[in-house]
Amino acid sequence: MLTENLTTPESELRDGRSDGRSAGLDRAIANAKRRLLALQNPAGYWVFELEADCTIPAEYILMMHFMAEIDQGLEAKIAHFLRAQAGSDGSYPLFKGGAGDLSCTVKVYYALKLAGDAPDAPHMRRARHWVLRRGGAAKANVFTRIMLAMFQQVPWRAIPFIPVEIMLLPKWFPFHLDKVAYWSRTVMVPLSILCSYRVKARNPRGIDVAELFSTPPNLERDYFSQVKTPLGKAILLLDRCGRLLEPLIPGFVRRKATSQATAWFTARLNGYDGLGAIFTAMVNAYEAMDYLGIPADNAERRIARAAIDGLLVVKADKAYCQPCVSPVWDTGLAVLALQEVDRHDHEQSSRRSTDTALRWLAGKQLRDQPGDWQTQRPGLAGGGWAFQFGNSYYPDVDDTAVVAYAMSQAETPAFAEPIRRAADWIAGMQSRNGGYGAFDADNDHYFLNQIPFADHGALLDPPSADVSARCIMLLGRLDGAHPEYSATIARCVAYLRAEQEADGSWFGRWGTNYLYGTWSVLLGFAEAGVSANDASVRRAVAWLKSKQRADGGWGESNISYHAPNSRGEFDTSTAFHTALAVLALLAADETGAPEVAAGVGYLLNTQQADGGWQDDCFNAPGFPKFFYLKYHGYDKYFPLWALARYRNRQHGLARAR
Known part of the structure; x- marks a missing residue:
């Protein structure tokens, strides 16, 4: 919980001003952007280390x-x-x-x-x-x-x-x-x-390792x-x-x-x-x-x-x-952060970088290649993106939503067809309950988790709140021009309402954990037209505010997958989780809330001299309770995205729709 005497080094934030003109904020964004751009591969993509246990x-x-x-x-x-x-x-x-x-x-x-x-x-x-x-x-x-x-x-x-x-x-x-x-x-x-x-x-x-057995094998x-x-x-x-x-x-x-x-x-x-x-x-x-x-x-x-x-x-x-690599995911998210920055900065060099990235991504779209998903959705035309450099049989629903969303914000005619193909493919991959899995549709034969081989409990790919939220984030953005997605969005919103925890949070299947899930859904709800005054949104906002730490940040350990009562809590704040919380609160029209200002202050306080941040924790599950990951890019683009969106909201720059 935020303490009343918390301050930040930025006088504008300390005094409650919300005009977004803090020189320190501008400087922090510029430094973070410079560092992120310096890490871009000349081909256009970003790929950061993906560390497992x-x-x-x-x-x-x-x-x-x-x-x-x-x-x-x-x-x-x-x-x-x-x-x-x-x-x-x-x-x-x-x-x-x-x-x-x-x-x-x-x-x-x-x-x-x-x-x-x-x-x-x-x-x-x-x-x-x-x-x-x-x-x-x-x-x-x-x-x-x-x-x-x-x-x-x-x-x-x-x-x-x-x-x-x-x-x-x-x-x-x-x-x-x-x-x-x-x-x-x-x-x-x-x-x-x-x-x-x-x-x-x-x-x-x-x-041999005979010495590791209590009883002879x-x-x-x-x-x-x-x-x-x-x-x-x-x-x-x-x-x-x-x-x-x-x-x-x-x-x-x-x-x-x-x-x-x-x-x-x-x-x-x-x-x-x-x-x-x-x-x-x-x-x-x-x-x-x-x-x-x-x-x-x-x-x-x-x-x-x-x-x-x-x-x-x-x-x-x-x-x-590494267990795999994540160039499409890293590139899509890095582009979203830079697009948010450029909504204010309008720098040609940065625009060229994001355009190069989006064109690289366009070349990675999986269209006519065979895929296992076709057995689940016969006749559905391809249009997705994989998580990795190449994985033609297995496009990733989550990555597809992020990449197509970034393309839609570019407002470039050349991306119209890739966006449409992606949106149609996503709409066709919806499961019966209204939600979305990461790679498969209706992959919910839960009894199979009882077979002896499945002691890790991750044999299946059932729908999850975070992936589902990303899907309506894209489809909601396109809904005005494509009303054919309206029914799909409505079913997904109903699924997400049913998935909300009693305390107002959402479970995070692919990122740690309830902070990630809640961030995902609030951004999806905002694009899908769910009012910031909606009861489910207000419960989520109250939960987020209740989890803020005394230093203004947020943090959550993977322990919350093993002990749900610890959800949203950690012994330290992280730049990644703080950025998620700030973005989530901004999506719920909480721009002027002191918790948002304090979260921004935490990010300004913890930024390093090179413009980046340093989180040591693992920040995502591969399989909850069994296998965890550290995305080394999360502490580079998420804080930049949050700071830039905060500045833009302070300036009154609306989301591009």
Whole structure:
């Protein structure tokens, strides 16, 4: 809660003036804009590091040993990075400041041991004791146990039954690839080959981690202790029956299924961007290609490995691997921030930068390429954008809304067709309940989250408030000229009203967390024509104001995904969350509120000499409760966007509609 005596260094803000002419505010915006423009690639895009927890760099080391393709210099740099991320108790968290995670710690321990760290080294001893106090590696999650099975550290009965024959199941069957999320499909298909044939890691140094088990792995009888619900236990029984019956599967059936799985993932290898353009799917595909006998000098196999290596961030003394890259998302959001600045500044050099960025984005629109979404929406014409440089089978609804919105603000005739195609595609991807998923429509077969493979609870891509809000942000902007979107918008607004939490906030599926979700919806509501006096908006405003910290900022930890009562709260403010809160309040016509002025003051106070801000926290989930991310661009363009919009509202510059 904002304290009454909070002040900012800007006299105009301190005295309550709202004419927006603060020289300090102008200077802060100019410095932040200069820094953001300096980070633009000459081709027109922005792409910032996308950091995940330590599972991804650990898995890169594990992949090198699985394949016996070990780059010792790179391995040493990744190991150096991993050691520095350990908590004081030796464990590894899923996000900075979080509690230790068993599966992450097991993977890092194994990776470091493969890299040559001695088990009796202090950091290894602390990690091992921490793992054993929590039941040992047998209690790790499914993905970790699959890795351990391939390295021959646990028996194959320790993992779920993942037969390649899933490729042959009819669509009416309770499980089908079309019923799970895009990331699940791209991970599972090559993985089903590895698991069906029980492929063994080469592990050339013969490194084991027997010391991480409380009970010898072959004697362990409780690998699925996490299955608690009656439905989960019933499915687990079927899983075990399937494994018992596996020897009865005719050889020709397995060969046919393997052929279909191979054809499926090789069709989606996606060149230098990789299968699904996500690390785990890319590694599974690369290892499956090796098992299938595709030679090392095969062009597709070499490109598949190059795609994985393209995710590395290598510095002088350390390295880590990203889960994917985010150029389309970063570029769309950076353009929105600069457009807000230029509504006041009218600088030709900056306009040229945003125009170059938008033209680069226009060239990335996915129009006639095949996509998995077409099985859900036959006949719907393509028009989306991927999240990454290339991911033709999987355009991203959220990215598409942001990019098309930025194009609509440019008011350039050349963008009219890309905008229309994007809006039509988004309208056609609406789910039955009125909301939007990130990649799929009606991907809400929730019972599948009970299968043993899905212990991460993220097998599906159901609608979420944040993505849905971005969709009506675009469609609402276009509604005046395209009334055909009105019914779509109305259904989505109704969905969002139903999703509002009792305290007035909205859940953030793709950004941390309730602050992100509430920001998303209030911006969407403003464009969709929902009045700032609407009861749902007023509840959200009250919630936002109640979460402001004494320093004028806002902050939220990923802990709120695990403990919802902590929503909107953190032990420190961040520039990212403060920017979200300011933007959300401005969308609700709260320009003159003292909370907004104080939030702006926090951003001015914390800006660094180079014009940027520095947030150390992880600011988004990949999968809530399971996998978290840090977008390194969020503390660069969101604060600039918030400061520029505040200045524009103070000047009375209306949103371009």
